[in-house]
Amino acid sequence: MELQELLILVIEPSRMQRNIITNHLRSLGVQAIEEFSDASEALERMRSITPDIVMSAMHLPDMTGSELVGEMRKVAGLDEVVFFLISSETLYRYLEPIRQSGAATILPKPFDPEELRKALLSAVEYVDDRQNADEDHDDAFEDLWVLVVDDSKMSRRYLSRILTSLGVVNQREAKDGAEALQVLKNQRFDLVITDYNMPNIDGLELVQHIRQYTDQPAVPVLVVTSEQDEEPLISFKQVGVTAICRKPLSYHSLKQLLKHLIVDQTI
Structure with missing residues (x-):
C-alpha cells in the first residue's frame, strides 16, 4: 500500500485546523480524505466504510477523542483501525486512555510535518502487514x-x-x-x-x-x-x-x- 491509497477520516471541530491537517496530508500524496466536525457523524460513517486511519482532535462537540477511540475499540473491524490524536492537550486524565487504547501516535498542535509523514509511513506498514498476515513471515x-x-x-x-x-x-x-x-x-x-x-x-x-x-x-x-x-x-x-x-x-x-x-x- 502507498500513501495515496489510504482512506483517512479527519475529525476536528475547527475548520481552520481541518484545513491545515488535510493540506499536509494532500502534500504527502494522500487523496482519500473525509472531514468531520464531530465524533458521532464520523462513527456513523465508519459503520458503512472502514477507514485505514482516523485522525482526531481531543475535544470534540459531542465527546472527547479518548471516548471516540474507546467506542471504536468496541466495534469489530474498527478495533484495528489506526488512530492518531492531534491535540495540544497535556492532562494525564485525557491522554492516558489514548495511550492505553493502542493509539499509533499523539501529535501536538502545531505538529511537525515530518513527524506526520513518519507516522503515516508506520501506519501504512501496519495496514500492509495486517492485510498480508498469512504471507511472507520470517x-x-x-x-x-x-x-x-x-x-x-x-x-x-x-x-x-x-x-x-x-x-x-x-x-x-x-x-x-x-x-x-x-x-x-x-x-x-x-x-x-x-x-x-x-x-x-x-x-x-x-x-x-x-x-x-x-x-x-x-x-x-x-x-x-x-x-x-x-x-x-x-x-x-x-x-x-x-x-x-x-x-x-x-x-x-x-x-x-x-x-x-x-x-x-x-x-
Whole structure:
C-alpha cells in the first residue's frame, strides 16, 4: 500500500485546523480524505466504510477523542483501525486512555510535518502487514512463545495484533504481574512484554522476580509503558530490563525492536 491509497477520516471541530491537517496530508500524496466536525457523524460513517486511519482532535462537540477511540475499540473491524490524536492537550486524565487504547501516535498542535509523514509511513506498514498476515513471515517467529502482560485489555489486543502481523502465533496473556508469574511457572517463553503500572505486582517487581527467582532469568523483557517519570524507568534498567518503549507505540519502531529481540538474538 502507498500513501495515496489510504482512506483517512479527519475529525476536528475547527475548520481552520481541518484545513491545515488535510493540506499536509494532500502534500504527502494522500487523496482519500473525509472531514468531520464531530465524533458521532464520523462513527456513523465508519459503520458503512472502514477507514485505514482516523485522525482526531481531543475535544470534540459531542465527546472527547479518548471516548471516540474507546467506542471504536468496541466495534469489530474498527478495533484495528489506526488512530492518531492531534491535540495540544497535556492532562494525564485525557491522554492516558489514548495511550492505553493502542493509539499509533499523539501529535501536538502545531505538529511537525515530518513527524506526520513518519507516522503515516508506520501506519501504512501496519495496514500492509495486517492485510498480508498469512504471507511472507520470517520463519524464525514460527516456534517462538511470547507472554504479553498488561492490565489494559485494549493494550494487550494491540500488542497481540503486532505480534500476529510478524507471524508470532504462540502467545499468552496476563492481566498483571501476579498472573504472569503463575504462567511463567508452567511455561517457558522467548520474550516477555510487560506494562509498568499494573495492580497486584507491577512491571518492575515482575522483572525483578523473573531475573532473581524464575528458571528463565535470561529471557528478554520489553517494558511498554505510558510512564512519563524518568526515575522508575532508571530502576528498570538497574534490574535488567532488555528494552523500554513509550506509549503511544510507533508500529515501525516496535516491529524493528521485536525483530531484534526475538530474531537477532536467536540466530
